[in-house]
Amino acid sequence: MWLKAIPTELSENEFRTVELNGQRILIGRASKGYFAVLDQCSHQKLALSEADGLPGRIHRDLLECPHHGAKFDPYTGQARGLPAVRPIKAFQVKEEDGFVWVYME
Ligand code: FES
Incomplete structure (x- = not known):
């Protein structure tokens, strides 16, 4: 099902984290x-969004x-x-009614 996630207000190379479906x-x-991924690195299953206050980053179309x-x-x-050698979980997204929607099973 499609879940309404965040308003379409991010600039390029910005990100946010949200709780969707737990x-x-x-x-x-x-x-x-826009893109949406599980906030979990495939290397040691740590958060992609931050490490002790240091944020992850988007650079040259790659998430670091x-x-x-x-x-x-x-x-x-x-x-x-x-x-990392294994993929992270990526979700389908769409923009509609001023929001980013994420498709989750
Ligand atoms: S947890 Fe090691 S690179 Fe992400």
Whole structure:
């Protein structure tokens, strides 16, 4: 089902985290628009959004984990930089009525 997540007010390379369906989801915006991923790195299952106050970041269309620097394609979830080799969970998104919607099973 589609879940209403956040207003479409992020600038490029910004992100926010929200709780949806009991899961922490990172919603961000890169050059191809909005994306949504589970806020959990595939390396050591730590948060992608922050590490001791240091935020994760979106740089050159990749989402970078603040813990050990793994990089991911935020649209597909595929790992694009060590130490991660496995993908993160990416969700389908759409923009409608001024909001970002996330599709969750
Ligand atoms: S937990 Fe993300 S790179 Fe290690």
